[in-house]
Amino acid sequence: MLYNLVMFKIWAKLHKKEKIVGNIVFERNEKFDREKFFSYLTEICQKLDIVVPVVMTSHIDHFVSFNNCRFMQRDFIDRVGFSKLTLENVPLK
Numbered sequence: 001m002l003y004n005l006v007m008f009k010i011w012a013k014l015h016k017k018e019k020i021v022g023n024i025v026f027e028r029n030e031k032f033d034r035e036k037f038f039s040y041l042t043e044i045c046q047k048l049d050i051v052v053p054v055v056m057t058s059h060i061d062h063f064v065s066f067n068n069c070r071f072m073q074r075d076f077i078d079r080v081g082f083s084k085l086t087l088e089n090v091p092l093k
Contacts, residue, residue: 008032009090012044014082021082022048025090032089034060044087051078053085063087 007029014022026044037060038052045052053075063069067089073080 007092009092010040010044011088011090012048013086013088014048014050015084015086016082024048034064037063041087048085050080050082050085051076063089067091 007027008031009025009027012024012026013020024044024047026040026047028040038055041055042052053071054077056075059069059071059075069087071085071087073083
């Protein structure tokens, strides 16, 4: 019996200047839900051992519309040791 699995993956990358200094692939066996974006981001940040940035509606809209978004140093309340955090939707084959 074949099951129709709905899944999504997000590649999270920490950048220092233009170099990737850390990354993970976050995946879920469920359909992406924009209402859960903050919980996805929280789990990603826990795995990267960084604080969670402030999330604006524009971040979520950009991720949904363009399959990526970025969080700059100004989006974090605490100082961070990297220039930006980018999230990129990984297309499934």
